[in-house]
Amino acid sequence: MMNFVTKLSGFVGKNLTWLVLLTIVGGYFVPSGFTWAVSNTVWLLGVVMFGMGMTLHASDFRLVLQRPREVLAGTVCHYTIMPLVAYALVMVFGLSPELAVGMVLLGSCPSGTASNVMSFLAKGDVPLAVSITTVSTLL
Structure with missing residues (x-):
């Protein structure tokens, strides 16, 4: 088996x-x-x-612990860039106030499975993506 x-x-x-x-x-x-x-x-x-x-292997996450600045930078970007992009989309498309609030809230939510899967499919740094998702979710 x-x-x-x-x-x-x-x-x-x-x-x-x-x-x-x-x-x-x-x-x-x-x-x-x-x-x-x-x-x-x-x-x-x-x-x-x-x-x-x-x-993934345990050694992948040891590397992430050795570069906490990248996790911090990713988390900070997550809570600044994503809401700002959501706000920009609201402005560009002229969404109603109800949709605008939803869009900005969605942009402020922690990333999840989809972002990690996209990192995996793009052959990105999956341990870093998972670490940023974890920190964002805990915050």
């Missing part, structure tokens, strides 16, 4: 980008085939986070 899990996690880790793109295309062309996912969103997010976690 453990051998199967190792092989499966290796396959998913190497091909996650293609699996995500295939799912997006499938959902676009056959949306009715993906309606089951709505009621299982929590479980699916858990699977995605577990899959990303399988690609």
